[in-house]
Amino acid sequence: MSDPPTPPVLEAAALCKVYESAAGRVVAVDDVDLSVVAGSFSVVMGRSGSGKTTLLNLLGGLDDPTSGAVRVDGDDLGEMDESRRARLRRDRIGFVFQSFGLLPMLTAAENVEVPLRLVSAEPDERRERSEELLALVGLEGRAGHRPDELSGGEQQRVAIARALANRPHLLLADEPTGQLDSRTGADIVAVLADVVSSQGVAAFVATHDSAPLAVADQVVRLDDGRLAPVA
């Protein structure tokens, strides 16, 4: 008998998120189905307010859907208690944000080591891994710099290195080039494409610019929360 097929690294099925408030009802994510295979680069396009951040927060288990399911490596996030979900986020998902999210008092190397401390990695292993990752993102000369001593593009490289620290299967990036000029943004997209091919991680990147399209294996578009394929 042959082995069962490997599940996609990420799946959403009939995913919905509805916000109800005094101001009214917003269907931010509307019946979304998607699938991301291991080691691939996916892009979700959409204008501001189309639901990209809400979708990424649902896919990464940072927020609960109103209905529908998210599976990571075949495991249903909705069937997990919060501590198991937190472990899955820590061990299998790396997050990259528009605003970098680095800790200002820590050096680049120390920022990259934060997720390694959370899994109690030994100091030698932490140092080795952070050196390897900073080299991977082209920052070998900047390990001792704090965020305010780095350019925006360099800070985002550190954030990508940090996201990879625990060897995730999935990298979720919410407008990672949104605060960068177009040339620096294109460099960051190239770094993401490089880590997808060299680390075997799958990337799912939300954007409202077209820079990542050239490297994408899959492109989808969000329009008022609804997902449509892009030809």
Ligand code: ADP
């Ligand atoms: P994008 O990231 O594409 O700009 P968002 O996911 O941030 O879009 O927002 C999608 C829609 O959901 C918007 O109309 C936004 O106003 C609404 N929304 C987002 N978060 C909330 C919230 N906490 N409460 C109510 N509405 C929200």
Ligand code: MG
């Ligand atoms: Mg957003």
